Amino acid sequence: MALTADVTGKNAKAAAPRRRPRTRVLSVGDKLFLAVLIGVPLLALLAFVWLPALASVGISFTQWDGIGLSSIHWVGLQNYKNIFTNYPPFWPAVEHNVIWMVFTALVPTPAGIFLAYQLDRKIRFSRVYQMAIFLPVVLSTAVVGFIWEIVYDPDHGLLNSVLGTNNPSGKHYIDWLGDPHLNLWAVLVASAWRHTGYVMILYLAGLKSVDPSLREAAAIDGANGRQTFLRVIVPAMKPINVTIIVVTVMESLRAFDMVYVLSGNNGSKQGLELLSLLITNNTVGESPRPGYGSALATVLLVVSLAAIVTFLVQNFRKERQA
């Protein structure tokens, strides 16, 4: 009895230090600290993200000139009706956003992955190539826009001067940014120039973290370069692949500053309409229409949410199956 009591006593003594930290976590100071830690960002999130987002959805059902609250009129779904039926730049903008996303997924993203894979093989001057390809990513997109504006200028631009197509009265005159059949592709090339470097650096970081023994094992099993890449490296890089897909979709939906610069501060340039530009056009300016702009923003919000939710659901479903 005494022995067992002693043992339990010992046990109790031994257990006590383990239990004590748990009570300390719940102390008043800690609670306060946690409340601040969680509460402040939560409040900030509510105030700066959700409140404006919801207010924007609310305003999208009104007509308003932005001056005084008394001039707000409730118009129901009128703005949406106008957008879908009677706003010439809307459908081109949707189309261009889709083209942007497909192009970015099909051209610069694989190009970046390809370059990363090549650079990872420790070729000579690897660092120089890395730097050269990554350089545009360091610049802000607006600055990239200014650079390409100089390249594309029809009269004095680099491209037309090199091609000899800079004479307006000549036979061949290429108006890179003015021609509505051409300008979107010209801008996409500029965007791809930057995006390739971005994807490359992300992928390169991933490749560095792949366990070298995987490659060795693949080599011992007799796999060639292509097989090693597709069957071993790509599956091992799943987190990076997911990141790149998310980044690509995000960049396509939020495409704005480069086009804003290349279309001369005017989103309504034919051939270069994008949803983000139409929103800005209608909400910023001398006679703003916050109601109409908010309706456009809500459309973009719904599209973005649809894309993100679809992606997440698919991704988690695969995860569960695996």
Next chain:
Amino acid sequence: MSRGPITDRRTLLRGAIGGAGLLLASPALAACGKSNASSSGSGGGGSQVTFGSDGSDPTPRKAYGALTSAYTAASGMQVRTNTLDHNTFAQQITAYLQGTPEDVVTWFAGYRMQFFAQKNLLHPIDDVWAQIGGGFSDAAKKLSLGLDGKAYFVPLYNYPWGVFYRKSLFAAKGYQPAADWDSFVALCAQMKKDGLSPLAAGFGGGDSWTNLGTFDYLNLRINGYDFHMQLMGGKAAWSDPRLNAVMDHWRQLSPYLEAGASGRKWQDAAQSVFDKKSGMTVTGLFMGQAITDESLRDDMDFFAFPAIDPTHGQDAVEAPTDGFVLSAKAKHVDAGKKMLEWIGTSAAETVYAGVDPSNVGASTKADTSKYNALQQKSAQMIASAKYITQFGDRDSDPGFISAVVEPGFAQWLASPDDGASTLKKIESQRSQYFTS
């Protein structure tokens, strides 16, 4: 007035921040705006006045600097100037006037001033006009009145639009300025035959407003001032059959427009005239700001846009007027009024014109002895005009013009047809802008 595309990262960010600020801050700011607008004329004294300027380009900036320091010298009043980028200023003016604006602010005459006056964002200055009224023509006075009949604006200068060309080129090729439509089209055809691009044009992206000059003049010459102003004010339909003739005449000019116009800036279009690659261009006197070699200025000339319908002849001149308003939320109302009174004198005009010679003083008492030939001719043309219009985007709702009309015309000019579908598209969106 120099509406070059001043784009940089800062502009972009300011624009974005301004936009966000507008959305977030409007209700609160508007609320104070109302109470302030009624309790006018309170804080008056002090020895300083604040000045909000959109003269961010080098020439206007220097000219406004000369203006304010001359005022300080004349009155002992300190002027604190806040200069904002020109295009950003116009984009943010709505939020700016509801926030904490400077006392005296640069702005445009006509519809765009009247809009803010109607929204109680400007301070009436009838007492200023009682002092300065004698120095201005009736047309200038009319441009300074709000819809309620009170004065809100003090004009400083204006500049006419016309058909600009190089004298030496015309002399060498034996071209004559065209007074009517047929000779204008014939002149264009002749220039094309001579290997020139007849009409220089640059309406790339943000410069699509430059198209409005041609449209305004065609409409003024074909349908007259009254119809044009009704159309601009949102009172006439854009599907009105009278506009078909305008589009038809414009289509006749389209083969003579310089190639690549939709990707070019107006400054580059001007350069093509300076280089004698293009024969003419329809633009404003501000074209002179693109001149870098002063000897070129003497070789520039212009003629009035040709007459089309003899009933209207050339009776209207497009001459946008720039000047100053007093913001409704001004902190130094009396000091601001005193400054406006001084700006309304011919002495102030002389100071400004001494630095920036690409405008014409708005005051009838302005000193014209130092004017160059272009200014002389401009002043004459404006003085003899029966009607003075401001410009497409100043006589009308600027949102409607920039979001609907400008892109519509830019798109149409890419493949000009009879224009009916373009007009229909514009008309279908008109009601969204002109409701209140």
